[in-house]
Amino acid sequence: MPVYVYWGEDDYAIEKAIQKLRDRVLAPEWSSFNYNAIPPDGSDALIDGLNQAMTPKFGAGGRLVWLMNTTLAQQCPENVLNELQRTLSVIPEDSFLLLTSRKKFDERLKSTKLLKKFATEYREFALVPPWKKELIVKSVSQVAKDIGLQITPQGLEIIAEAVGNDTRLLHNELEKLQLYTGGSKQPLEVNTINKLVRNTTQNSLQLAAAIREGDTPKALTLVADLINANEPALRILATLIGQFRTWLWVKIMIENGEKNQQAIAQAAEVGNPKRIYFLQQEIRSLSLKQLISIPPILLRLEINLKQGANPMSALQTTTIELCQICIKNKY
Structure with a gap:
């Protein structure tokens, strides 16, 4: 039928x-x-x-x-x-x-x-969760293959980090790279990709790090830079949700006494277990209580944005609130 x-x-x-x-x-x-x-x-x-x-x-x-x-x-x-x-x-x-x-x-x-x-x-037609980097890299690889674009594994990682789970942006960036190569079968150099592909996801990760440190002035500057660069607020939020989700799961496993990095990586959906050591260092000054309190605030921000709230104002207000949570009661 x-x-x-x-x-x-x-x-x-x-x-x-x-x-x-x-x-x-x-x-x-x-x-x-x-x-x-x-x-x-x-x-x-x-x-x-x-x-x-x-x-x-x-x-x-x-x-x-x-x-x-x-x-x-x-x-x-x-x-x-x-x-x-x-x-x-x-x-x-x-x-x-x-x-x-x-x-x-x-x-x-x-x-x-x-x-x-x-x-x-x-x-x-489901979006790949923004924290599942391996699936995003796989998606980049598949689209590049479909349009006949040769990209090295390192190049795939860079593009995946830049576009996140935004499939429209992925196609736009790869089509731009395809035009640049002029049909060449040589793999694109990393330097070329860095020059042509705008990486706002990295800035969003920097925003997450600034919030984690409770650095309000730096976090607000990054919010302004992202919005002024026409980065969609919901995409910024998706990166924040993915990053804080990873940190939360790592903290939960550590608090429960888990020491096996492979087990922690599996629970936190981190592809490379070697990253767990660095993630542990990043959240050592935050308590589990602090990290648990963050997802509901991000959820509230998502609802507000989808209901038409001003992106700049909503992100700034939430950023200040999150920075205050992360700076309080540190140990």
Whole structure:
């Protein structure tokens, strides 16, 4: 059945998958007649989308109906469920129904079970957690391979550190490097990568270190530099969450008496166990209580940013609060 369900937080990867599906299904000269993108705000958006999917196509190619950010991920009224049951099994072979959502489809819903039953493709586009550096390096390597770009292992590490889990930025940076090489098959030199790829993740890590030290003036300067460099606030936050999460897990394992660096690295999801010694040194002046108090504050910042708070103001306020926590009761 020509039903496609895409969901997840990797917006860029979903955009690319949708474009690929559009290019495959639609004939360019007939796309204005055979393509419908239906936003979720209409009261009858779901029913309208299903009706459009049943409408015969015009001319060449197929028909594509896209239910954008569908509410079916979280709820399904009885009348919509009935329409789904009636429609999904009889959608014409040249008519394609696409449903997308940033939220995971609730597996308990009958509508989700129905979509999984009839879907040609039911696919999650998840962002790699920012603290899983090995997976980010693997992603960089795969995209570079896909576009025919030769990069040394050290170069892959540098790019992974620079782009984090931002797949849009990853593609942009690699395409820039590809243009620079002019199709050369020689691996890019590290110096070239350092000159062409802007590393704001490193500055975000410096921000985390300044907060850890309770150095408010330095931390606020780094916040201003990052925002003025057009670094997205949520990306800065993702780096902070990943770094403080790692520090917290290392501290928990140490407090529990664990001395095996391999075991600590596994719990903290640190790829190289040799890093554990340095992480221990970084947090030796912080108590477990201090580190435990930080994640809820970062979570509150994430909520505020997603609700439209001013990035500079929100980051500055939270940075001051975190610095005060880290400087108090040090031992």
